[in-house]
Amino acid sequence: MTNQDFYSFPPSSKKAWIDQVKKDLKGKDFDEALSSRLWNEIKIQPFYTSEDLEAPRAQFKFHPVSPIPGVSPRIWSNLVSIFPDNEKDANQEILQSLQNGADGLALHLDGTENLNQILKAVHTEFISTNFLPTGETALSFHMIQDWIESVHLKPSMLNGAVLWSPCDELFRSGENFNSGISQAAQAIHDFKEFREFYPMTIDLSRYANAGGTGIQELTFGLGEVIELIDHLSKKAISPTQVFENLAFHTAVGDSHFAEIAKVKALRKLVLELASNYGVQIEMESIHIITSTSEWSKSVLDKNTNLIRQTYEAMAGILGGSNSLWVKPAEGKNASILEKRIARNVSTILKEESYLDKVMDPAAGSYYLETLQGEIEKSVITALQELEDKGGWLKSFEERSLHKEIRASRVSAQKKVLADSQIKVGANKYLAKGKLEKHLPFENIIEKDFELLPSRATYFVEQNTLNKA
Structure with missing residues (x-):
């Protein structure tokens, strides 16, 4: 001492x-x-000083201690995006990725694919396998079940999640919520033995990528949880079953320290929400997927997007991500080089920045601890107001949540357009000559029930690229 x-x-x-x-x-x-x-x-x-903390906070546990001796205290899965247009090519891409730093998959599937071919020679017991339905949800669930039965997959050999919840159906078509609830109840029953696989995922990232603030993202995301518990109870699904079968997906933006505090606050708030329903869960059992933000990227400067990916990934890890999903800015059309860079971000942060050496490096920071507490208070207040107004589903049906998110979106985009908020590569320090690399620009047309991903630089892009 x-x-x-x-x-x-x-x-x-x-x-x-x-x-x-x-x-x-x-x-x-x-x-x-x-x-x-x-x-x-x-x-x-x-x-900030110690005077700002109401009481000392304990270090968070983001996951159970590994049973394997010598493994670092901090563990996360490194997810890569897979779009299997050609099943054999997709299989080769998966195997190549898993041999070069990836240990998790985000499979974009419409439900008609042959998973036996796509996942041929893939040892799912050692990786995180996540399915993102892009077509009819029921088809995707049937496809997953058929694959499990065909390869005689034991429950201990499947880790990951289905990146879907009944609320997603509303944002796709404006309807089908009740059928989604039925599908969720069936999925909870079908995967009850798969303790490390989550058949539902709350997509908080939709609000952040559509331009919502961190407070709005957590408020509406947790509002979805409350709505699911209420509706699934009518299908004889208990709150305990809901929390045991839920994963959470949040997008990490470019407010670095705020995003660290936001992800930690999410874990704490889920724990408290479960407790309010009489459900006792361990902090380390909550599964959080963090993806790099789409909102923070710009089609005006491809190179700067790569830098943003890195510090967003870092914030996700420090905030407690269980699965880190670095999304290439070009999505499905990403080049081999961009996919490689996205995949290697996690490896660099682990092997060269040593972020795996401490479970919760942010613990004890007066600033981050205070900020996390302020976020939690703001979300709890906003969530109470949401429930007082009739809850998440009513706010969706009345489009009041859409109005709120869109107001935040437009406000932020106008600030970037007016140069009152600086976005490197878009309205300040523009790339010139050989460094200038614009991505394809498309106007975003949004239906009233949708919340589509947008970008803070969207108005600047309209002015710049529509004139080009």
Whole structure:
């Protein structure tokens, strides 16, 4: 233990520091000069001390300790996007990815594929296998079940999730919620023995990628959970069964420290929500998938997108991601090089930045701990207001949640257009000459029930590329 007499400086209170700063500002307003607002809601102070913490916070556990001796304390799966237009080619891509840093898959499937061919020679017991239905959901579930039966897959040999929930059906067509609830109840029954596989995933990322704030993302995402519990109870599915079969998918944007606090807050809020239903779950049993943001990227500067991927991935890991999904900005049309870079981000953060050496490196930070607490309070207040107004489903049917997300989206896009918010490569420090690499631009046309992914730089892109 360090001898306290070593420190010869007398302790100073936060008030004393603030008073000194005010003198140095020579009449300038302290808050106006040094404070800011996160997501137009949470005040960010210029510095934090132990006085800002209501009580010491314990280190989070993001997952159980590995039973394998010598494994690092922090573990996450590195997911890669797979679009199997050609099943044999997709299989080769999967095997090549798994041999070069990936240990998880995000399979985009319409339900008509041959999984035996796509996953040929893939040892699913050692990786995270995630299925994202792009067509009729029932077909995808039948396909997964047929594959499990055909290869005689034991429950312990399948880890991952189906990246779908009944709420997704509403954003696809504006209807089919009740049929989605029936599908969810059936999936919970069908996969009850697969303890490490989650047949439903709450897609919080839809709100963030459509331009919503972190508060809105958590509020509406947890609102979906409440709605599912209420409707699944009519199918004789208990809250315990719901929480045991749910994964959570959140998008990590470019507000680095705020995103770390947001992901940690999500885990804490899920734990508290479960407790409110009388469900006792362990913090480390909550499965969170973090993907790099689509909202933060720009089609004006391909190279800067690669940098954003890295610090967003870092925030996801520090926030407690169980599966890290670095999405290539070009999506399905990504080049071999871009896919390789996306895949290698996780490896670099593990092998060269050593982010796997400590379970919760952010624990103890006065700033992050305080920020996490403020996020939790804001979400709880917003969630109570949402329930008072009739709940998530009513807000969807009345399109009030769409209105709220779109208002945040347009506000942010106008700030970028007016240069009041800087986006490198879009409205400041533009790439020139050989470095200039624009991606294809398409106008986003959104139906009233949809919340489509957009970008903070969308208005700038319209002005720049539509004139080109």
